[in-house]
Amino acid sequence: MTSGDRTSALTALARTGFSRLAEADTLLGELADVVGVDRADAMQLAQRVADPDRALLAILQVARRDADAVRRNAADPGSWRALWDIVGASDGFAEFYLRHPAELAHLSGAGLTVPDEQTMRAELLASVGDVDGFASDASDAAWVALRVRYRRLLARIAAYDLGQDDPAAAIPVVSAALADLAGAALEASLSVARARVTGSAPASFPRAQVEATRFAIIAMGKTGARELNYVSDVDVIFVGGSADDEVVSEARAIDIGTRLAVQTMRGISGPEIEPPLWEVDPNLRPEGKQGALVRSLASHEQYYARWAKSWEFQALLKARTIAGDPVLGAEYVHAVQPLVWHSAARENFVEGVQSMRERVTDHIPAGEVTRQLKLGPGGIRDVEFTVQLLQLVHGLTDERIRQRGTLDALDALVAEGYIGRSEAEAFGRDYRLLRLLEHRLQLRGLRRTALLPEKDDDLRVLARATRLADTASGIQAVWEGIKREVRDIHVRLFYRPLLSAVAALPEGERTLSTEQARDRLAAIGFRDPAGALRHIGALTSGLSRKATIQRHLMPIMIRWFADGVDPDYGLLVFRRISERLGNTPWFLRMLRDSAGAAERLTHVLSCSRYIGELMEWIPESVAWLDDDALLRPRSGKALQEEARAIQTRWDNIDDAMRSVRALRRREMLRVAMAAVLGTVSLEELSDALTTITEVTIQATLRAVRRVVVPPEDDDLDFAVIAMGRFGGREIGFGSDADVMYVYRANGVDQHRASQLALKLVAGLREQSEDHRLPLDLDAELRPEGRSGPLARSIEAYAEYYRRWSLSWEAQALLRARGVAGSVKLITAFLELADEVRYPSAADQNGLREIRRIKARVENERLPQGADPARHLKLGPGSLSDVEWLVQIIQLQHARSVPALRTTSTLGALSAAVEAGLVPADAADKLAASWHLASRLRSANTLLSGQTSDVLPADRARLDGIGRILEYPPRSATRVEEDYLGATRRARRVFEKLFYG
The missing domain is CATH 1.20.120.330 (Nucleotidyltransferases  domain 2)
Structure with a gap:
């Protein structure tokens, strides 16, 4: 061969998959000489095997020992291909064929199918002699024959497996065949074991007693599931007993069964000339390694009923009779299966x-x-x-x-x-x-x-x-x-x-039967169990996948609804949301699979009508419950960008405002869900609600201005000033948005400017109306109150405050903050406001007037018949006490204490403490009362979906408010006592500092 030919030959070997090219070239030549096979044919077969180098060397080593065996194998294309596949993937089989070259003859037809269970069992029993299991000359040679025959059958399974174009798809077939082969091996080894324990020797037992002994081998784990590996421990449990007490006692039968078990395991994995097959592992038996190797069926039942641990039932999940007495094995499986399927009800x-x-x-x-x-x-x-x-x-x-x-x-x-x-x-x-x-x-x-x-x-x-x-x-x-x-x-x-x-559900609640469900629903808290049953039936009836999943979810969701404030309402809204989402694939999948979304949903729906009403219109919001990040309030920047995009997208004001209202509802719902789930603080809540309101007003003003102000009057400046709790960024659910309106003509005719400003105000009020989630723009804090004009020019405001301003109007300006419109105009207005609200010297007459007004408000503005102590806004020690006290301190000292120049109540209170104007312990009492009243006010709205400033006396509503504030169930009295105690302490501080 020329050097060029040799190079070409080596290149072909490399393409085939060989790594040791020179060695492979030499060995192929030797194989062709010894066996007489075609080199190209061998290379073609080598191309598909896992390790061509090892396959070639293995076949040649067998050929050196028995060339005729390899030659006969190579004469059959199927057998020849199977041999290359097997030894190319398995050094273990290469060694097997080197020990037993004659076994190559049994590869004929291999690779087409796997042997069936009956064939394998018959072959292995035949390999050990008498199928009845009592051959008198049973010996170690039988076990050697068993192991050789086992590997012959294993090779046929491997040939099929390795010959598949998609071997992963064949895994179920291959694994089942391996499990069946293991069962056949145990049956054959047991056959030898029976012969070995039968006889007249001192260690043997009479044949009649052995025949009367019932003995079954139960497969566990992968063997039981028919998904065994090629070489894996075969987990088993041995069960024994007597078939005839007159021939052999139960105790004697257990002794015989133990000897049978030991000998059976020895035949599979004991030391012999032929290597062991695999380890027989009986350690999943009762008490593990410390327990008896063989027990009676009754002993097994007693153990599992009284002492078994949870993991033992998990192990029994795959239990299956694999060898020995099939009737006893079936009795064992039948006895333990109910215990397996009730194990999940165990605690933890x-x-x-x-x-x-x-x-x-x-x-x-x-x-x-x-x-x-x-x-x-x-x-x-x-x-x-x-x-x-x-x-x-x-x-x-x-x-x-x-x-x-x-x-x-x-x-x-x-x-x-x-x-x-x-x-x-x-x-x-x-x-x-x-x-x-x-x-x-x-x-x-x-x-x-x-x-x-x-x-x-x-x-x-x-x-x-x-x-x-x-x-x-x-x-x-x-x-x-x-x-x-x-x-x-x-x-x-x-x-x-x-x-x-689900595992923790009481036994009576794991399924919902019509006969018992009504009483059960009433017992766990549903006020209208018949109505609840109708909703459950609507959700779970039918053969659809949706109904199937609902049937799985419903027992535990019913329990979670019952743990809420209003389970009937929660279930009703859940039904409506489910119907709105229809067959949306993510909805039920999320409830079933997510880390807590289902429980969160039941909680928010049964605790809050405010949320339920909004969620019906925005059902896709359910998805937020699966991601804490989606429950965080969105930033003002993000909301502004979305609002501006709406303005760009829509030319028609009605369409634009529909989208703006949808944005506000969606974000208010997001914050409400976060509040009920306790993922936001009060400060974060107030800030988020304020931001949403600001963005809504800004977007509305932009939309209205495009319609109201013509291009020729575009120089007109207009702004919205936030007042009250809105100005302090302290609004809660149900709060009005206190505002004032200001304009500057900038060359536009004054009368025309006034008309346009009033049209802008009218447009703002009209377009901000939302029957589903009202937004009340309240302008009553403007100069002269309801009697004054809705909008004034900046010049008119300046003139008014210079000549006619009253003390309460200066007080109101303490929380004035620009939120929408002309930035320059807002700056000018706030400069004007600073002169009024932060005077160089406190007006003592004005301060006395504020104190008189405060006393009059307490007497005159409370709703008729309302208990003053329960009024969250105007009652003693409540919001107004804290806010008015802070504001009078600001009017007195803000000029000299810059930190007091803030619209935030708690921010100003903190500054007053720092300045030595309020004792720290007194401030703590004031802040605690203000904080709790604010939370109770929002919780009251969330619970009922309606705005109210009165702490309810109804115990159920009080308990519901407490649940929203993360009190434990049945805490109505505690909520009431906490509030009344906090306001009493705050009132004492207020009276001392406000009137002192």
């Missing part, structure tokens, strides 16, 4: 399963965590634990999801609405891929492992074996992608709060 069951999964992860060596396919984060156990927990919790009442296999259970959970289709599809796909990776790793050495290799060469072989990638980096990237996706789904589903809630 869900939390226990979650902790167990975390302990498994914690015990992985640090250096292996990122490579652990089975136990690590994002690995096989994440899928299996998630599926099993969902099964155990919901299987308590739903027999349709009681499946042994992980993939079968996933399908059932999807069909019954417990998992979303997209998540189940991703979980199922990733589970198959993880199992494929694990299978190929175990095939390599025919040993148990679930660790991703570290060396690039080994990773490259794994990539080719799985057909998921071509390179080491490629298979690493596949693993990282699977791991991320599995972990994400696992965390969302495994730690789903709904699981703990």
